[in-house]
Amino acid sequence: MTHKKFMTNSRRTDCPGLREPGAIYMILIVLSLQASGFAQEPTAQKLDPNMALKKADADGIVWLDPREEALELTGFEWINEDGLYRRLPLHPDWEIRKAVDQLANHTAGGQIRFRSNSKRILVKVELREKSGMYHMPATGQSGFDLYLKEDGEQRYFRTTRFSADSISYQAELFSSETNKTRTFTLNFPLYNGVKSVWVGVDQGSLVEAPPPFMRPGKIVIYGTSITQGGCVARPGMVYSNILSRMLDVQFVNLGFSGNGRGEPALAHLITQIKGTSCIILDYEANAGMSLKETLGPFVDVLREKHPAVPILIVSKIRYANTWEGSTPFRNWMDLRDFQKTFVEKRKTAGDTNIYFLDGSVILGDDYDECTVDGVHPTDLGSLRIAHAMKPVLEEILRK
Numbered sequence: 001m002t003h004k005k006f007m008t009n010s011r012r013t014d015c016p017g018l019r020e021p022g023a024i025y026m027i028l029i030v031l032s033l034q035a036s037g038f039a040q041e042p043t044a045q046k047l048d049p050n051m052a053l054k055k056a057d058a059d060g061i062v063w064l065d066p067r068e069e070a071l072e073l074t075g076f077e078w079i080n081e082d083g084l085y086r087r088l089p090l091h092p093d094w095e096i097r098k099a100v101d102q103l104a105n106h107t108a109g110g111q112i113r114f115r116s117n118s119k120r121i122l123v124k125v126e127l128r129e130k131s132g133m134y135h136m137p138a139t140g141q142s143g144f145d146l147y148l149k150e151d152g153e154q155r156y157f158r159t160t161r162f163s164a165d166s167i168s169y170q171a172e173l174f175s176s177e178t179n180k181t182r183t184f185t186l187n188f189p190l191y192n193g194v195k196s197v198w199v200g201v202d203q204g205s206l207v208e209a210p211p212p213f214m215r216p217g218k219i220v221i222y223g224t225s226i227t228q229g230g231c232v233a234r235p236g237m238v239y240s241n242i243l244s245r246m247l248d249v250q251f252v253n254l255g256f257s258g259n260g261r262g263e264p265a266l267a268h269l270i271t272q273i274k275g276t277s278c279i280i281l282d283y284e285a286n287a288g289m290s291l292k293e294t295l296g297p298f299v300d301v302l303r304e305k306h307p308a309v310p311i312l313i314v315s316k317i318r319y320a321n322t323w324e325g326s327t328p329f330r331n332w333m334d335l336r337d338f339q340k341t342f343v344e345k346r347k348t349a350g351d352t353n354i355y356f357l358d359g360s361v362i363l364g365d366d367y368d369e370c371t372v373d374g375v376h377p378t379d380l381g382s383l384r385i386a387h388a389m390k391p392v393l394e395e396i397l398r399k
Contacts, residue, residue: 061122062205063198066112070207071199074250075110075188077273085110085194087254093272094265100256108228109240109253110188112199113210117181121146121174122200123160128193131164135372136231138164141191145234146173147245149183154245159234183210187236190229191257214248215397217277220270224286226317226385227255231376239377242386247393249277260286262294267301276306278396280389282314284335284359285375292338299346299354308353310396315339315359317385318367320374336360355396362388 057063066073073079078089088096088104096104105128123144131138139145139159147154162169174184179202188194201207221227221240229238236242240251252273254266260283270279279302284291295313302311315336322329336358343356363370363377363384370381377385 060203061120061200062203063124063200064207066197066199069199070114070209072113072209073110074113075107075252077252085188085197087252088269089272092265092269094268096265096269097259097263099259100263100266103228103256103259105193106191106228106257107188107194108190108235108238108255109251110194111241111244112186112188112197113184114199114207115181115183115210116201116205116207117179118174118201118205118207119176119179120172120200120202121184122170122172123186124168124170124196124198124200125160126168126195126197127166127189128195130167131192133191133231135376136191137233138162139234140189140229140232140237142166142189143234144171144173144189144197145187145236147185147187147236148174149185150180154183154185156236179205181206185210187234187241190232190235190238213250215277217275218250218252218273219243219247219278219280219393220252220273220276221254221280221282222260222266222270223255223280223282224260225255225257226285226375226377227253227260227282228257229253229255229382230257231372232379232382234379237379237382239382239385239389242383243389243393246386246390247397249397255282256286258286262287262291262298264297264301267298271302271305276309278310278312278393279306280312280314282359284314284316284339289331289335291335295339295342303351310353310355310399312355312357312389312392312396313339313343314357314389317359317362317377317381320368320371332360355392357389357392 064071067079067083076085076087078086082090084090085107086104087106087108088101125144127142131142133141143160143162145159146157148157158173160169160171160173162171186199227240229235232238238253240253244251254270262283281298287294299311316332319328322332340356340358343354346354363381370384371377
């Protein structure tokens, strides 16, 4: 996507020519030409809507479509083909299950990034469906949240407020008394689809593309409901978004709630993503024992197109019911050891860019306090996952 820089209005106010002799005569000529149809709107403004003057609403807000304006969209790798806020192509080259196809409409991990000196930032949103999950706040399921960067790291500012049964809403996310230029990041809803979103800024404010991420490339993460963001309180707290802030790198979130099962079709689709710098596989929680049959073929497909891209395999976090000696505990340890051995064998065979992270220790000794329902992380659990992955990814990307 080509990024543009524009002022939300650009009318010139200085008219030194009016002080020169003959200025009134020239104005009369121009008015005459306009009346006769010879003086017209510049061709570029007709043909390129991004060059036209932006019209404000009654509150002085100009509404921008992030698919068209000087904003940067991440997390939607096929949006230039389909024009949709969707995480997989609308018509994929490989057949995917209906559930995965539906979950691809959920906008987990999507971001809008831009710089502006606007004193106000608003969003106007149309959702695909109402909120209504029993164990996840509507703010995480269907809301946007806003981070801003003035000097140094990004800081959380505000989350959208709306009725849980809303299909559409408008919310102010930022207000300031100063028009200092800042970098803004809007995080998309995690468990709902977005039909449309408009970003509102003050008329006359500067809007331009953000600085590039510090680290080049994209980290693609494939996984389950935990990866998708269940069940954090707001979008910025899904661990892929936390890591994006920590590492200053772009993430593509391909977590599919209940449906991260390691089908080869998803591996093929991952290989279509351009500029991949690392691939994370964290899908044990949905695959269960079938992981032993799917992991090898999944990695083989990735290696066909990406022979040297680092792959990080993460075993499942500890659930509240995994007491030592129980059947869930034994199965969990069995699959953890399988993945660890799988990586070791691959390394011995010559694949030096494959890695393993032991998920059993990620949540710590008080793992039972880190979830909503014994399975899905709270904000605390998601933050601990991010903190555990951060040094591993830093070392991988450094190599």
